[in-house]
Amino acid sequence: MSRLKELRKYVDAEINKMEDPDKRTSAIAHLYGVSLAATMIAKKRGLDPEIASMAAMLHDLHAYKTGSYDDHAHKGADLAREILGELKLTDGTETDMICSAVYHHDDKLVEDSPMDEVLKDADVIHHCMNDLSKPIKEKEQARFDKLCAEFGM
Numbered sequence: 001m002s003r004l005k006e007l008r009k010y011v012d013a014e015i016n017k018m019e020d021p022d023k024r025t026s027a028i029a030h031l032y033g034v035s036l037a038a039t040m041i042a043k044k045r046g047l048d049p050e051i052a053s054m055a056a057m058l059h060d061l062h063a064y065k066t067g068s069y070d071d072h073a074h075k076g077a078d079l080a081r082e083i084l085g086e087l088k089l090t091d092g093t094e095t096d097m098i099c100s101a102v103y104h105h106d107d108k109l110v111e112d113s114p115m116d117e118v119l120k121d122a123d124v125i126h127h128c129m130n131d132l133s134k135p136i137k138e139k140e141q142a143r144f145d146k147l148c149a150e151f152g153m
């Protein structure tokens with residue numbers, strides 16, 4: 001089994017513990033949607049698509065597990081480190097890269113490392129493109145515009 005598949009199996013099991021079926025469905029849709037977007041963006045920018053995809057699978061897990069978005073990116077990075085330590089799928093550098101991306105993913109108005117930026121952009125792609133009838137959030141508009149230019153959309 002690929003390590004991405006192994007991580008997804010773990011994440012699926014965690015999400016399946018959520019009681020509300022609608023929240024479960026949107027959690028899965030968001031994590032897998034961001035994961036696919038992260039793969040595409042990383043590939044386009046010459047970064048590791050597998051690491052990007054793994055970071056995406058973990059990025060909002062803390063919020064889904066606790067039901068709170070309060071400081072979920074920073075707390076989520078600690079949770080990601082715990083999970084990756086347990087699953088032993090990544091080396092130290094890869095773990096650091098994934099945890100950094102999760103840690104910074106809510107800081108959409110500043111620029112961080114290239115892999116951090118992949119996760120932020122993938123998150124924005126899913127927020128903005130999952131349902132085109134929904135208005136784009138003000139804090140995501142500039143980033144979305146940049147992405148449309150980069151991808152010729």
Ligand SMILES: [Fe+2]
Pocket residue numbers: 059060072073105106
């Ligand atoms: Fe988030």
Ligand SMILES: [Fe+2]
Pocket residue numbers: 030034059060123
């Ligand atoms: Fe997200």
